[in-house]
Amino acid sequence: MTTPVNQLLMQKGREIITIAPSATVFEAVQLMDAKNIGSLLVLNARGKIAGIFAERDCFRKVILAGKAPQDVPVKAVMTKKVIYAWPEMTVDECMALMTDKRIRHMPVLDHDEKILGIISIGDLVKFVASEQDAMIRNLEKYIEGSL
Numbered sequence: 661m662t663t664p665v666n667q668l669l670m671q672k673g674r675e676i677i678t679i680a681p682s683a684t685v686f687e688a689v690q691l692m693d694a695k696n697i698g699s700l701l702v703l704n705a706r707g708k709i710a711g712i713f714a715e716r717d718c719f720r721k722v723i724l725a726g727k728a729p730q731d732v733p734v735k736a737v738m739t740k741k742v743i744y745a746w747p748e749m750t751v752d753e754c755m756a757l758m759t760d761k762r763i764r765h766m767p768v769l770d771h772d773e774k775i776l777g778i779i780s781i782g783d784l785v786k787f788v789a790s791e792q793d794a795m796i797r798n799l800e801k802y803i804e805g806s807l
């Protein structure tokens with residue numbers, strides 16, 4: 661799909677939920693639950709991305725390690741090497757990158773590294789499904805002769 665990911669962000673919305681590196685994993689999980697999201701961008705004091713914290717980080721690095729979420733700072737378990745997209749990358753390119761890197765959430769940055777939004781693999785799948793549904797409806801109309 662050659663649609664730029666920026667178009668998906670415009671449809672989805674650009675709300676960006678962040679957390680400080682010093683926050684606890686428990687606080688991060690509470691925030692994700694309240695916002696019904698699966699990840700948080702972790703921003704340093706300058707407002708730049710320090711990492712990303714996802715549900716998997718909590719399960720694998722805290723719960724399965726026998727640690728208490730109230731005692732572990734986000735910075736200790738966040739993913740520091742953040743994979744990100746540019747706004748002109750296509751939906752297909754983003755999907756391929758996320759699949760290849762085995763990630764579920766990816767921020768979209770402009771060329772000045774300003775955060776434009778965050779996309780999930782679910783966002784991409786919903787977008788592709790919606791576009792395919794529209795194409796099917798148009799083909800049905802064409803076949804019926806109403807186009």
